[in-house]
Amino acid sequence: MSGSHPMRKPTQGPKAQTQLRTLERLEAACRTRGRRLTRQRRAVLRALLAEGGALTAYELHERLRVADGRSTPAGVYRALEFWMTAGAVHRLESTRSFILCEHPESPHPGQLLICHECGQVVETEDKGVAAAANRLGERLGFVLDRHPVELTGVCRPCRAQGRAAEPGRRPAT
Amino acid sequence: MSGSHPMRKPTQGPKAQTQLRTLERLEAACRTRGRRLTRQRRAVLRALLAEGGALTAYELHERLRVADGRSTPAGVYRALEFWMTAGAVHRLESTRSFILCEHPESPHPGQLLICHECGQVVETEDKGVAAAANRLGERLGFVLDRHPVELTGVCRPCRAQGRAAEPGRRPAT
DNA sequence: CGCAAAATGATATATTGTATCAATCAGTGT
DNA sequence: ACACTGATTGATACAATATATCATTTTGCG
Incomplete structure (x- = not known):
C-alpha cells in the first residue's frame, strides 16, 4: 500500500x-x-x-x-x-x-473515493449518492447496509502529473 | 461462494x-x-x-x-x-x-447489488447513481473510472425469510 | 513452412485472512 | 487484597486468494 x-x-x-x-x-x-x-x-x-x-x-x-x-x-x-x-x-x-x-459520529453511509494512482482516499457523506443508492435499492427490493460505497478513479494531482487520465475500459466492442 | x-x-x-x-x-x-x-x-x-x-x-x-x-x-x-x-x-x-x-455492450459504469445473505447479485445501470457519483467525483477533483459500484445489502427474499433485516452498525456510540 | 507474438502449463511463492487453545488480563463482587 | 469470570491476547498453524517465472506450446501470418 x-x-x-x-x-x-x-x-x-x-x-x-x-x-x-x-x-x-x-x-x-x-x-x-x-x-x-x-x-x-x-x-x-x-x-x-x-x-x-x-x-x-x-x-x-x-x-x-x-x-x-x-x-x-x-x-x-x-x-x-x-x-x-x-x-x-x-x-x-x-x-x-x-x-x-x-x-465516526455519523450513522450515515458514506463514500470512499480512492485514487488508484497514488492511493489517496477521500471520505465523504454525499447525500446525492446515498439517496440515489437507496432509491435503486428500493426499486430492486434491497435494503442496503451502511458499508461505505467505494468509488475508484484518479485524483486531480495525479491527472496533472500525467499519471493515467483516461476513464478506460472496453478494448473489446 | x-x-x-x-x-x-x-x-x-x-x-x-x-x-x-x-x-x-x-x-x-x-x-x-x-x-x-x-x-x-x-x-x-x-x-x-x-x-x-x-x-x-x-x-x-x-x-x-x-x-x-x-x-x-x-x-x-x-x-x-x-x-x-x-x-x-x-x-x-x-x-x-x-x-x-x-x-457488456454498454460502456456505462454500472452497479452491482449484492445480497450478503444469499450471495445473489443484480447488475444495473442506474442513471441516478451514476450521475450522483460523477457529480461527487467532479466536486472532489476525481475522474471516476468505469468499475461498477458495489452496493451490499439484503434482498427481499432473504428479508422475507427472516435472514438479517437490520441495516446495522454502530454498536459503539 | 517457419517466424514472432500470444498463450499455456508447471511450479513456486507471495499476500491476505482464520482457527484453535492455553495463558493472561481487567473488571466485579467480597 | 482476593478470587471469580469473561474478554483478550500470544503463539502457532493453516486456509484462501493472488502473482511471478520460465520453458513449452499454440496461433496467426507472411
Missing part, C-alpha cells in the same frame, strides 16, 4: 487535529461501555492516524512489531475487527486495506 | 438466453480483433454462465479441473483478467469473486 504508492505525507494540519479529537472521543466512548480499550487496539488506531491513509493488515503488523515484538497478524485483524464494529475504521475492499473513519 | 451460500439455481429463463447470446457475441467480437479466443478462456466464461452467479477464482478452477486436469489457478486468473479487460466479467471486490457482465 504505502510501500507501492507515493502516499501523501501525514500532515499536522486541521484534519489531523480533527482526527486526534475523534480518536480521543472514540477511545473514551469505547471505555465507558464495557468494551475494553487495550494497548494493542490503541496501537492499531494510532498507527492508522499516524499514517494518515490506508494500510494493509500486514503493513500495520510491521509497524506495531517495532514497538512490540509480540504483535501478530491475527492480533492486528482482531483489533481491526473491533474498530470496524465500533465504526471507527473502514475496510477498503478494492485495495484490501484499512483506514480511519473520518466521520 | 456457492458452497457457502444457498445460491439461486441457474435457470434456463430469458435471462440465460440473453447471456448466451451475449456470450456468443463476445466470443465473436474477441476473435475478430486479434484477441485470441482459447479453450481455457471459453471454459471460464461458460462456467460463469452455467453458474448463473458469482464464483471465486478457485471455485472456477475446481470446475474447470473436472473437464481438463491441467487447469491451474494461474490460468484461471489469466482468463479472468482477459475477460475483465474485455468488459465481459466483473470482479466483486467485496466477495473476492467474479461474475458475468450482463450489459
